[in-house]
Amino acid sequence: MIDFELSDGLKNMQMLTHQAAEMAMRPIAREYDEREHEKPWDFLNMMWEVSHANPIGGSGDRKAKDGLPERNLGMCVSIEELSWGDAGLYLSIPNAGLGGAAVAAAGTPEQKARFLKRFTEGGKPKWAAMAITEPSCGSDSSAIQTTAVRDGEHWVLNGTKIFCTAGLMAAEKSEGFVVVWATLDRTAGRAGIKAFVVEAGTPGMYVTKVENKLGIRASDTAALVFEDCRIPLDNILGSPEVPKTSEGFKGVMATFDATRPIVAASAIGVGRAALDFVRETLVQHGVPIRYGLPSHKLTALERDFMDMEAQLQAARLLTWRAAWMMDNGMRNNLEASMAKAKAGLVVTQVTQKAVEMLGPLGYSRQLLLEKWMRDAKINDIFEGTQQINQMIVARRILGYSSKELS
Amino acid sequence: MVSFKPTDEQDLISKTMADFAREVLRPHAREADEANRVPGEVVARGWELGFVQSMVPEAQGGYGDTRSAVTGVILLEELAYGDLSLALHLLAPRLLTIPLVVVGTKEQQARWLPRFTGTEFATATAAFVEPRWDFDPTSLGTRAERQGGDWVISGEKCLVPLARDAEAILVYATTPDRVAAFVVEAKARGLTVGEREKNMGIKALDTYPLRLDGVRVPVASRLGGDATDVQPLVDASRVATAALAVGVSRAAFDHARDYAKERRAFGQSIAQKQAIAFMLADMAIEIDAIRLLAWEAASRLDKGQPATRECWLARHYASQSALKITDNALQVLGGHGYIRDHPVELWLRNARGFATFDGLAIV
Numbered sequence: 001m002i003d004f005e006l007s008d009g010l011k012n013m014q015m016l017t018h019q020a021a022e023m024a025m026r027p028i029a030r031e032y033d034e035r036e037h038e039k040p041w042d043f044l045n046m047m048w049e050v051s052h053a054n055p056i057g058g059s060g061d062r063k064a065k066d067g068l069p070e071r072n073l074g075m076c077v078s079i080e081e082l083s084w085g086d087a088g089l090y091l092s093i094p095n096a097g098l099g100g101a102a103v104a105a106a107g108t109p110e111q112k113a114r115f116l117k118r119f120t121e122g123g124k125p126k127w128a129a130m131a132i133t134e135p136s137c138g139s140d141s142s143a144i145q146t147t148a149v150r151d152g153e154h155w156v157l158n159g160t161k162i163f164c165t166a167g168l169m170a171a172e173k174s175e176g177f178v179v180v181w182a183t184l185d186r187t188a189g190r191a192g193i194k195a196f197v198v199e200a201g202t203p204g205m206y207v208t209k210v211e212n213k214l215g216i217r218a219s220d221t222a223a224l225v226f227e228d229c230r231i232p233l234d235n236i237l238g239s240p241e242v243p244k245t246s247e248g249f250k251g252v253m254a255t256f257d258a259t260r261p262i263v264a265a266s267a268i269g270v271g272r273a274a275l276d277f278v279r280e281t282l283v284q285h286g287v288p289i290r291y292g293l294p295s296h297k298l299t300a301l302e303r304d305f306m307d308m309e310a311q312l313q314a315a316r317l318l319t320w321r322a323a324w325m326m327d328n329g330m331r332n333n334l335e336a337s338m339a340k341a342k343a344g345l346v347v348t349q350v351t352q353k354a355v356e357m358l359g360p361l362g363y364s365r366q367l368l369l370e371k372w373m374r375d376a377k378i379n380d381i382f383e384g385t386q387q388i389n390q391m392i393v394a395r396r397i398l399g400y401s402s403k404e405l406s
Numbered sequence: 407m408v409s410f411k412p413t414d415e416q417d418l419i420s421k422t423m424a425d426f427a428r429e430v431l432r433p434h435a436r437e438a439d440e441a442n443r444v445p446g447e448v449v450a451r452g453w454e455l456g457f458v459q460s461m462v463p464e465a466q467g468g469y470g471d472t473r474s475a476v477t478g479v480i481l482l483e484e485l486a487y488g489d490l491s492l493a494l495h496l497l498a499p500r501l502l503t504i505p506l507v508v509v510g511t512k513e514q515q516a517r518w519l520p521r522f523t524g525t526e527f528a529t530a531t532a533a534f535v536e537p538r539w540d541f542d543p544t545s546l547g548t549r550a551e552r553q554g555g556d557w558v559i560s561g562e563k564c565l566v567p568l569a570r571d572a573e574a575i576l577v578y579a580t581t582p583d584r585v586a587a588f589v590v591e592a593k594a595r596g597l598t599v600g601e602r603e604k605n606m607g608i609k610a611l612d613t614y615p616l617r618l619d620g621v622r623v624p625v626a627s628r629l630g631g632d633a634t635d636v637q638p639l640v641d642a643s644r645v646a647t648a649a650l651a652v653g654v655s656r657a658a659f660d661h662a663r664d665y666a667k668e669r670r671a672f673g674q675s676i677a678q679k680q681a682i683a684f685m686l687a688d689m690a691i692e693i694d695a696i697r698l699l700a701w702e703a704a705s706r707l708d709k710g711q712p713a714t715r716e717c718w719l720a721r722h723y724a725s726q727s728a729l730k731i732t733d734n735a736l737q738v739l740g741g742h743g744y745i746r747d748h749p750v751e752l753w754l755r756n757a758r759g760f761a762t763f764d765g766l767a768i769v
Contacts, residue, residue, distance in 0.1 A: 001409060002409060002411065002412055002413075002476050002701050002705055003407060004705055005408070005709075006408060007407040007408070010408075070407075070408070291715045292543065292544055292640075292715075293542065294543065296539075297542060306719060307723075309719060310699065311723070313702075314696070314699050314723065315695070317695070317699065317702060318691070318694060318698065321694075324408055324410055328411075338690070338694060341687070341691060342691050387684070390687040390688065391687075393687035393690060394680075394686060394687040397663065405680075
């Protein structure tokens with residue numbers, strides 16, 4: 001039966017996460033935006049303590065049959081709240097993250113156990129990251145130049161990766177790992193691309209740069225260089241064969257079906273922060289939003305606000321649908337991209353409009369609105385740009401392959 | 407618990423309506439628009455589907471199905487996918503029957519509902535919109551005053567579907583305490599049905615202006631009695647408009663998508679060009695977005711939760727979106743979109759009305 005009311009379990013989780021966001025994230029949000037490259041260790045340790053027993057990002061295994069029928073939806077709900085608190089801080093929370101998602105999507109049961117167990121076992125905070133983008137290729141991940149060559153019982157990796165979220169924490173500052181996309185055969189295109197798990201501290205893996213960014217400054221975005229970096233043979237996710245077709249690549253790409261709704265949920269959290277703030281400010285000044293009136297009686301502010309609210313809610317429902325499908329074992333490639341495309345664009349527009357609506361209050365660094373606008377924009381870019389997600393949606397609705405529409 | 411899965415019954419209704427839309431409504435759509443009339447055959451076959459009779463309680467000869475706004479939006483989307491004018495004609499009796507089922511008194515139900523359970527289309531309608539640029543649904547210009555044992559109603563209405571043939575019209579008016587609705591018989595003194603309106607879209611649907619000059623109705627004609635809040639009905643009509651907008655949008659999208667795959671330019675299908683492909687992708691995303699907003703608002707109505715905001719936003723968003731989607735569909739067809747041989751210009755004209763239509767359908 002069609003229903004949009006969260007189960008009691010998820011409502012409860014939503015409430016608890018919201019409290020954490022309000023009490024632990026909001027008070028330090030500005031500070032760690034201004035102090036880029038510094039880490040809020042008290043917050044990170046606290047989140048690790050809370051979450052390793054009851055992972056916010058899950059164990060990383062998003063398809064696990066662990067008796068949690070609403071795993072993906074639950075993640076969307078809690079991540080929206082955390083991002084309402086602060087998107088940069090949310091992205092810096094130690095967990096299995098995108099690297100874990102890749103292991104979950106493409107790894108064997110043995111690999112899942114070997115790589116993901118550390119996120120539920122306690123100890124010191126740990127991060128896992130995913131390294132795909134290179135200086136000369138982003139959206140076109142089939143053009144990856146980083147190579148993996150077999151040498152006896154090892155794979156040897158060589159290449160440069162950039163824009164790796166939490167790359168510093170995963171590669172050097174914790175006992176985590178980085179999932180690196182590399183090609184076994186540059187002439188094989190997509191079919192040659194495989195994902196490899198590189199444990200933190202592996203010789204030959206170096207963090208060469210931590211980027212300075214427009215927003216999400218509390219989260220590190222790293223450049224990694226691999227120089228004859230040797231990893232065990234069984235650290236390849238999936239088969240080491242280079243198939244005639246690009247099925248294997250599709251398997252790796254399936255990671256995004258799980259992660260795109262989560263990015264969309266995070267985006268919505270930022271948008272809601274801005275929308276909540278605008279509404280509260282207006283109400284405080286005796287300007288409530290009136291629903292159901294004809295346009296000639298509405299102020300421009302009210303019209304804008306209603307547009308923003310409707311857009312944001314639509315993005316949320318698309319996101320919930322994509323997560324719900326995954327929870328119910330349905331293929332959600334189209335719906336995940338729809339949610340991501342919509343949410344990324346909507347929050348970019350909503351936060352920009354919110355800054356405009358409150359005039360000098362919006363533009364001032366005394367408040368958080370301008371920060372939310374800067375933070376929001378990343379959602380239109382990472383985990384597949386707006387345009388890449390439009391492309392995926394277009395291919396699916398038209399029934400075109402990547403050859404037919406590119 | 408969150409779920410996006412319709413019930414088996416809703417799936418069946420959706421499929422039945424989709425078949426009817428494809429086999430009966432769509433083939434008649436262009437001709438009906440050009441001729442400004444709804445073919446009798448469509449009316450007869452539409453009536454057989456029972457979406458007026460189904461919700462009438464068994465005591466009054468109906469099927470006694472539970473009213474569900476969610477089922478309603480699913481049904482309306484499919485009908486509008488076929489053709490909006492024809493759908494609005496077939497749905498018009500529900501403008502009276504659904505309010506009666508939802509809030510009508512026992513006497514009102516017993517008096518009116520049995521007329522809508524026969525084998526032939528029984529006409530009824532509602533009058534909500536008023537012919538003024540500053541029409542305000544929260545403060546209707548049509549007024550009802552209490553005089554002794556009667557209500558006396560005065561004012562002007564427009565966009566009243568099928569008013570010429572209706573046995574009864576549900577008239578929305580402002581009373582001293584709140585907005586209310588009154589069941590007014592067609593033959594009531596002081597009620598004048600004006601000349602058929604000429605609209606840019608929904609041309610096959612005959613709509614009329616009404617003039618109420620001190621129309622006197624018994625106290626018992628006030629829908630649901632004196633304490634009844636009609637806001638949930640107004641909300642239900644808003645979400646109905648949103649659902650119709652989804653259907654029209656999807657019709658335009660499907661046509662544009664198929665055309666874009668066939669039409670070739672510069673050695674490939676125009677759908678293989680990003681300029682067209684991305685437009686189609688955005689249309690698909692927006693259609694799902696407005697459908698989900700409509701579902702959510704309807705679901706709140708079914709749970710008896712406050713839904714004024716959600717229904718308003720769904721209609722507000724859907725009416726803007728439908729216009730943009732049908733306009734983009736026309737653009738995909740280029741010059742062919744502008745020609746009346748193709749249906750897209752018809753959908754654009756119909757979609758233009760969603761920002762104006764209020765109370766023309768209900769779920």
